[in-house]
Amino acid sequence: xxxxxxxxxxxxxxxxxxxxxxxxxxxxxxxxxxxxxxxxxxxxxxxxxxxxxxxxxxxxxxxxxxxxxxxxxxxxxxxxxxxxxxxxxxxxxxxxxxxxxxxxxxxxxxxxxxxxxxxxxxxxxxxxxxxxxxxxxxxxxxxxxxxxxxxxxxxxxxxxxxxxxxxxxxxxxxxxxxxxxxxxxxxxxxxxxxxxxxxxxxxxxxxxxxxxxxxxxxxxxxxxxxxxxxxxxxxxxxxxxxxxxxxxxxxxxxxxxxxxxxxxxxxxxxxxxxxxxxxxxxxxxxxxxxxxxxxxxxxxxxxxxxxxxxxxxxxxxxxxxxxxxxxxxxxxxxxxxxxxxxxxxxxxxxxxxxxxxxxxxxxxxxxxxxxxxxxxxxxxxxxxxxxxxxxxxxxxxxxxxxxxxxxxxxxxxxxxx
Numbered sequence: 306x307x308x309x310x311x312x313x314x315x316x317x318x319x320x321x322x323x324x325x326x327x328x329x330x331x332x333x334x335x336x337x338x339x340x341x342x343x344x345x346x347x348x349x350x351x352x353x354x355x356x357x358x359x360x361x362x363x364x365x366x367x368x369x370x371x372x373x374x375x376x377x378x379x380x381x382x383x384x385x386x387x388x389x390x391x392x393x394x395x396x397x398x399x400x401x402x403x404x405x406x407x408x409x410x411x412x413x414x415x416x417x418x419x420x421x422x423x424x425x426x427x428x429x430x431x432x433x434x435x436x437x438x439x440x441x442x443x444x445x446x447x448x449x450x451x452x453x454x455x456x457x458x459x460x461x462x463x464x465x466x467x468x469x470x471x472x473x474x475x476x477x478x479x480x481x482x483x484x485x486x487x488x489x490x491x492x493x494x495x496x497x498x499x500x501x502x503x504x505x506x507x508x509x510x511x512x513x514x515x516x517x518x519x520x521x522x523x524x525x526x527x528x529x530x531x532x533x534x535x536x537x538x539x540x541x542x543x544x545x546x547x548x549x550x551x552x553x554x555x556x557x558x559x560x561x562x563x564x565x566x567x568x569x570x571x572x573x574x575x576x577x578x579x580x581x582x583x584x585x586x587x588x589x590x591x592x593x594x595x596x597x598x599x600x601x602x603x604x605x606x607x608x609x610x611x612x613x614x615x616x617x618x619x620x621x622x623x624x625x626x627x628x629x630x631x632x633x634x635x636x637x638x639x640x641x642x643x644x645x646x647x648x649x650x651x652x653x654x655x656x657x658x659x660x661x662x663x664x665x666x667x668x669x670x671x672x673x674x675x676x677x678x679x680x681x682x683x684x685x686x687x688x689x690x691x692x693x694x695x696x697x698x699x700x701x702x703x704x705x706x707x708x709x710x711x712x713x714x715x716x717x718x719x720x721x722x
Contacts, residue, residue, distance in 0.1 A: 356569045360661055363560040365620035372553025374622055378681040379545045386538040388530045396526050397511075398500050404511050410497035415459045417447045420498040423459070427490045434483065441495065452478075459492060467493040543673050546680055547615065550622075556614050567609045572601075619669045626675065630667045638667040 401407060407420065415421050421444050427437025446456045458470040470490040478484035501507060508522035516522035579589035587598050594601070623629075630638070639651035642663065648654040655663065 356565045357562050360566055360659060361560060361562045362661075363563060364624065365617045366624050368556060368558045368560065369617050369621040370555040370557060371618070371621050371625060372550065372555075374550045374554075374676055375679040376681065377546055377549050377676070377679075378683070379542065379549070380683045380685045381538070381541060381545075382686055383684040384686050386534040388527055388534055392530055393523055393527050396530060397503055397523065400511050400526075401500065401503070401507065402498075406501065406507055406510060407498040408501045410499055411464055413497060414461050414463045415446060415494060415497060416499065417460060418500060419446050420444065421446055421459055422495040422497070423492050424495060425490050425492040427488050429483070429486055429488050434488070436480075437488070437490070443498075455490060455492075459494065462492075462494050464494050464497055467491060542677060542680075542682055546676050547618070547673070550618055550676070551614070554618055554621075556617055559610050559613055559617070563613065564606065564609050567613065568605045571605055571609065575601075616665070616669070619672045620665070622672045622676070623668050626672075628668065628671055628675070630664050630671065634667060634671070635664060638670075639663065642666075 402420070410419075423442050423444055424440045425438065425442065426433055428434065429437075444450060444456065444459075446459060448456070450456070452472055452474055454472045455470060458468065458472075462468050468491075470492060471487065472490060473487050474480075474483045474485060476485045503519045503522070505518040508519045509517045512522055512525070516525050575589070576586050578593075579586045582589060584592070590596050590598060590601050596604075636651070639654055643649075643651040643654035646654065648657070
């Protein structure tokens with residue numbers, strides 16, 4: 306699992322890539338900094354603090370009024386984090402497909418679950434429409450990639466055959482010219498790939514002979530998936546606990562020299578991106594972030610403070626509990642981080658990242674482990690009736706969420722044009 310707390314610190318120190326500015330087209334737009342933070346900036350009466358050459362130290366308790374962080378109570382549904390036989394089958398399918406181990410069918414009919422290689426042309430009122438034509442497109446039947454009726458209409462079609470599919474685009478399709486329109490897709494099936502039965506031989510090939518039989522291969526897949534689930538569960542629990550702490554605590558202000566340092570690093574990061582694209586900084590901001598340099602500068606301060614708020618809260622708990630990172634913990638932590646982030650050695654990892662920031666990341670991890678160990682985490686499974694009342698049918702949810710249960714190009718991604 307990637308260490309989110311280390312990375313949050315690294316972002317503040319190095320580049321702050323996690324910031325979403327208000328006014329951009331980012332789907333993950335963040336809210337403005339808290340009123341307390343804004344007031345703190347206004348009351349400082351200073352323009353910009355002098356930028357330090359290295360990340361400044363500070364006492365978090367000078368800026369934070371901590372609420373309760375022990376005995377916190379959260380609930381979660383454990384069934385959300387349980388690996389099923391279907392999950393394992395899906396991962397096996399993905400790995401066999403990635404290893405090009407599907408059966409190739411040159412004389413047969415399309416079945417549900419097949420990957421059909423197709424040519425298609427979509428016509429509206431007898432005229433081909435933009436983006437509605439493709440050749441050699443691999444479509445997984447049952448993936449709901451294309452609009453309703455497209456994939457089902459190919460089931461039973463033989464390799465080499467052509468079929469006309471009269472269909473209707475969703476009413477809320479992204480492309481207004483196609484939304485709600487009746488169209489006809491002419492589709493030719495060129496070939497078929499089909500998921501084979503998992504044999505010992507295939508298991509060996511898919512795992513480079515690490516797992517020589519189907520049973521051990523499936524067991525390995527299940528262990529990998531469960532490890533991912535456990536990591537996701539941990540992140541969910543830690544995230545909810547941190548939210549509870551933030552809700553009962555108050556960030557009264559921010560170390561101005563750290564804000565200046567982080568803001569300068571943020572700007573430097575985006576300037577490097579602009580250089581990589583061969584663009585002037587102003588041009589880069591306009592093209593990729595939809596803002597001027599003045600707008601960028603105006604929002605940097607708030608963006609930095611929003612990112613630093615989590616760090617302040619966790620560091621304040623560490624100071625209250627007199628927590629530190631021992632040399633043994635630092636050495637072990639660096640080795641773990643190096644492995645997780647793909648470095649050959651911990652020395653290479655430390656060459657890439659500031660030691661002070663790494664120590665901060667390890668400290669934040671230690672704090673969250675402490676908070677978790679002092680929390681009450683209850684597993685409460687939803688009843689079947691509750692689940693039924695709260696969840697829409699899968700098909701309806703997919704359609705209402707984005708209006709696109711659609712195929713590629715004009716057949717499926719017209720809403721992206």
